Amino acid sequence: MVSKSALNILIVDMETAMIMLFQQIFSTQRNEMLLVTSGEEALLLVKEKEFDFIFIDIQLPDRDGFEICIEIRKNTKAFIIILTGVTGEEYKVKxxxxxxxxxxxKPFGIHELKARIDALYRRLYHYDEGSPENIIRHGDLELDSSQNLVRVGNEKVNLTNKEYELLKLLMKNRGQVFSRQQLLEKLWGKDFAEVHTRTVDTHIKTLRVKLKNESQSIQAVWGIGYKFERKEN
Incomplete structure (x- = not known):
């Protein structure tokens, strides 16, 4: 399994079977796994501690799991995986x-869970494999893939994993137009190929806000998708 030498994992779930499954996967390599059974407990922990992976069941006893996910995302860059027994495209979009x-x-097996975890790490940490260039610069915008850092001028930009991946893909392919469907498949994987493309628009919107004066470098191509094309002064 692709990972660092040790991981900090937070499980927000009540099912004994799920807990046992996670213990089988993460019990080695000095991993630290914390378990809580309510959304409020999870929110408190995320504010106090950094995690690599957070698994959230959407059916929690105190609050809606999607709401908890939104709140947790404000305080962490950890990989967040939603767990649910409910199928349907609208739930994936949400x-x-x-x-x-x-x-x-749910239910899912140990091999599927391992594969999903590996895929998340590969997409983030091995996207530049084989490329000697670690730093991409356009104007005041700098992306350092060796440290997974983004700066505008001297100011560090705090991006989520998906915002970072999205920006990196666009910057590395300056001028190339990507359809929303292509972005979904490249960044979220084929399992999400049928998910409504408004998900991409939502991430583009938040990314532009964070990039401030460099936001216009991410340009919409009407009827198709997006590209990175910085307008030189």
Whole structure:
């Protein structure tokens, strides 16, 4: 499994079977796994501690899991995976727009869970594999893939994993137009290929807000999608 030497994992779930499954996967390599059974407990922990992965069941006893996901995303860059027994495209869309990186429908097995975790790491940390260039600059905007950092001028920009991936893809392919469907498949994977493309628009909107004076570099191409094309002064 692709990972760092040790991981900090937060599980927000009440099902014994799920807890046992996670224990099988994360019990090695000195991983630290914390378990809570309510959304409020999860919110408190995220404010106090940094996590690598957070798994959230949407059916929690105190609050809606999607609402908890939105609140958690404000305080962490961790990979967030929604867990649910409910199927349907609208729930996937809702999960992605809440800030989740992936969505797993119960019941699922240990091999599927491992594959999803590996895919998240590969997309973020191995996207530049084989390329000697770690830093991409356009005007005041700088992306350093060796440290997963983005700056506008001297100011560090705090991006979520998906916002970072989206910006990196567009900057590395300056001038190339990507359809919303292409962006979904490249950044969220084929499992989300049928998800409504408004998810991409939502992430573009928040990314532009964070980039401030460099926001106009991400340009909409009417009827198609988006491209990165910085307007030189």
């Amino acid at each position: 999960g992605l727009e809440a800030g989740a990186d992936d969505y797993l429908v």
